[in-house]
Amino acid sequence: MSGMPDFQLPTAQLLHALAHQRTGGISPILEELHGRHDLPDAARAVLSTGSTDEKAMALVALRGVAGKSMVEVARHALRDESPRIRGLALTALVGSPDDAHDALLAALQDPDPEIKARAVEALAHTEAAQDALRNMVSSQDERHRLVGVKTVSRLSLRALDLDVRASVRDTSAEVRAAAIAALSDMGEATRDELISVLRDPDEHVRLNALEALAREPGELSPVFVDLLSDPAAGVRLLALRIFGKSGKGRHCNDVLPLVVDPIGNVRGEAIRTLGSLACHDASGTLRGLATESEDEGDRVDALRALNDLGAAYIDPVLPGALRDRSAHVRSAAAEVARVNAAREIFLSLCDLVISDPSATVRAAAARSLAGSQDVAVIPLSRALTLDPRQDVRIAAAHALTSFEHAAVRPLVQALDDPNPNVRQVAVRGLGSINASDAVPQLMRLNEREECEEVRAELLSSLARLDRRARAALASSGTRKPLFDPADESRPYTTWLRDPAGYPTSAGVVFYNTGRLKVLDDEGTGRSILEYDVEGGLLRLYATGNLVLTTAFSIAREEAPEEYGRTGKHYRLAVTDSGPLADAGAGPSQFSHIKY
Numbered sequence: 001m002s003g004m005p006d007f008q009l010p011t012a013q014l015l016h017a018l019a020h021q022r023t024g025g026i027s028p029i030l031e032e033l034h035g036r037h038d039l040p041d042a043a044r045a046v047l048s049t050g051s052t053d054e055k056a057m058a059l060v061a062l063r064g065v066a067g068k069s070m071v072e073v074a075r076h077a078l079r080d081e082s083p084r085i086r087g088l089a090l091t092a093l094v095g096s097p098d099d100a101h102d103a104l105l106a107a108l109q110d111p112d113p114e115i116k117a118r119a120v121e122a123l124a125h126t127e128a129a130q131d132a133l134r135n136m137v138s139s140q141d142e143r144h145r146l147v148g149v150k151t152v153s154r155l156s157l158r159a160l161d162l163d164v165r166a167s168v169r170d171t172s173a174e175v176r177a178a179a180i181a182a183l184s185d186m187g188e189a190t191r192d193e194l195i196s197v198l199r200d201p202d203e204h205v206r207l208n209a210l211e212a213l214a215r216e217p218g219e220l221s222p223v224f225v226d227l228l229s230d231p232a233a234g235v236r237l238l239a240l241r242i243f244g245k246s247g248k249g250r251h252c253n254d255v256l257p258l259v260v261d262p263i264g265n266v267r268g269e270a271i272r273t274l275g276s277l278a279c280h281d282a283s284g285t286l287r288g289l290a291t292e293s294e295d296e297g298d299r300v301d302a303l304r305a306l307n308d309l310g311a312a313y314i315d316p317v318l319p320g321a322l323r324d325r326s327a328h329v330r331s332a333a334a335e336v337a338r339v340n341a342a343r344e345i346f347l348s349l350c351d352l353v354i355s356d357p358s359a360t361v362r363a364a365a366a367r368s369l370a371g372s373q374d375v376a377v378i379p380l381s382r383a384l385t386l387d388p389r390q391d392v393r394i395a396a397a398h399a400l401t402s403f404e405h406a407a408v409r410p411l412v413q414a415l416d417d418p419n420p421n422v423r424q425v426a427v428r429g430l431g432s433i434n435a436s437d438a439v440p441q442l443m444r445l446n447e448r449e450e451c452e453e454v455r456a457e458l459l460s461s462l463a464r465l466d467r468r469a470r471a472a473l474a475s476s477g478t479r480k481p482l483f484d485p486a487d488e489s490r491p492y493t494t495w496l497r498d499p500a501g502y503p504t505s506a507g508v509v510f511y512n513t514g515r516l517k518v519l520d521d522e523g524t525g526r527s528i529l530e531y532d533v534e535g536g537l538l539r540l541y542a543t544g545n546l547v548l549t550t551a552f553s554i555a556r557e558e559a560p561e562e563y564g565r566t567g568k569h570y571r572l573a574v575t576d577s578g579p580l581a582d583a584g585a586g587p588s589q590f591s592h593i594k595y
Contacts, residue, residue, distance in 0.1 A: 007032050011042035015061065019054040026057075033061045040069035047077050052085065059088040075103040083112040090115055094122045108132040113147035124155050137163045142172045149175060153182030161188040168193070173202035180205060184212035198223050203232035210238045214245075225254050233263040240266065244273040252279035259285060259298075268301045275305025283313050290317045296326040303329070307336040315342060322348040327358035334364035346372060350379045353396070354387075362387065363395040370399035377403050381410035390419045397422060401429035408435045415441055420451035427454060431461025439466045 043058040077089035093100035107119035123129035136148030167179035183189035197209040227239040258270035274282045290302035306314040321333035352365035369376040383396040400407035414426035430438045
């Protein structure tokens with residue numbers, strides 16, 4: 001059917017039209033149906049005589065109806081021969097648990113394990129539901145046992161841990177793997193029990209046991225060494241990661257054979273593990289891999305492992321690695337090169353930053369030249385003014401700030417860069433090195449700058465460099481950044497949270513225009529969001545009309561400023577009730593935040 005049906009149709013016919021609607025959407029039809037008092041009766045008729053699609057849409061329409069009439073129709077649908085219809089009926093019933101208790105109890109006897117499991121979830125803590133689940137876990141049917149074990153895990157029903165523990169010896173490998181995962185998720189798996197399962201013939205069972213053990217502290221059992229030669233690559237890989245986290249250098253000889261594993265991921269993990277375990281006796285093997293391996297990933301991993309061992313191990317191979325045919329290897333070599341490295345390495349970095357064909361390598365070389373010999377200002381300045389890639393120019397600008405006065409001239413030239421991100425970094429750099437001689441150029445840029453982020457950076461730098469410039473900007477109405485909470489001369493903090501599920505964000509700039517900008521590690525903007533404060537909490541307006549209240553409270557207060565004066569500031573703090581970062585993600589409270 002194309003277009004919308006006639007809304008003057010009787011309810012039964014409108015339900016039929018709903019089932020066959022192909023274009024135009026079903027929402028308007030559902031809205032019409034939800035306003036009709038005879039919808040339950042019409043749905044019952046469709047459930048008796050209609051096709052599967054018609055029955056399904058009748059049950060979808062019933063979700064907008066509450067009360068006993070809906071429950072009676074859905075209860076009737078629980079006897080349908082189609083698992084799809086019974087599942088939709090159960091979904092409708094779950095929305096009205098008080099009226100639907102008896103019907104949900106009946107669904108515990110459904111022959112389909114998925115439907116039975118959903119009924120168990122709706123009645124999870126009742127004795128009837130737990131009895132039904134116990135019967136599923138011990139069923140003769142493998143599918144029932146598997147769904148039962150997974151349901152116990154999902155609901156974390158520790159009352160059934162003995163039943164799940166028995167499933168560790170199930171004849172089905174899939175059930176055994178699910179049982180191990182369930183016991184681990186519920187915190188009921190013992191270390192000895194997990195170690196015994198490491199000899200299971202099925203790799204998925206061994207993997208689940210190994211993953212559970214990886215989360216538990218404890219001494220490495222000899223069986224872990226055996227797993228390094230496991231026929232399953234996934235098991236070998238996870239075992240290596242456990243060894244790497246152990247920090248026990250006595251296992252170096254056990255790890256060493258895997259640097260020639262036929263699977264690339266396993267080889268790479270083994271090479272990295274030799275570095276993290278400080279396996280100095282393996283340095284010869286690592287040097288050979290760094291210089292002779294045909295696999296560029298192995299050469300990169302070997303370089304980083306040698307770097308973990310120390311300068312005496314990495315420096316001899318760097319000159320060759322900086323000339324490697326692979327840009328990936330050259331970039332890795334540039335990243336680990338030290339500012340006080342040998343002259344040959346320093347000269348190679350100077351050459352790479354201006355002549356390497358890979359922008360990734362040029363940027364890595366620029367970062368490594370930061371804080372090195374003063375002559376590095378020459379290639380860095382050339383990269384800042386001539387490189388076609390903004391990421392290289394940004395890296396060069398960051399590196400130049402470490403040379404302080406010698407960096408003023410190239411950073412001033414970068415104020416004319418066509419890319420606002422480069423201009424922003426240049427402005428920030430001039431402020432951080434207290435380049436007071438650059439105040440006139442910064443003031444001229446402020447007169448013509450259109451990018452709000454650069455203008456905010458200009459205010460921050462000029463306020464630091466020149467008192468008169470600060471007063472002039474204040475009187476001109478220049479927009480100000482809301483705060484510099486990290487006190488790093490940058491108007492953002494690395495501890496705020498991204499609105500999409502609160503993963504760690506690299507940084508956020510607030511403006512008193514009611515906008516904020518999420519930054520990446522290089523200071524490049526990722527997204528701009530609206531914000532305000534609601535009930536003392538920072539509230540973000542994300543894409544798709546999504547409004548999120550963060551875990552951060554904002555309170556206005558007075559705090560001391562220069563020359564004994566006080567000014568209005570904001571204090572930003574993490575509330576106890578909101579989602580928090582990991583322990584290492586940063587402080588839970590910041591210093592005063594200036595408005």
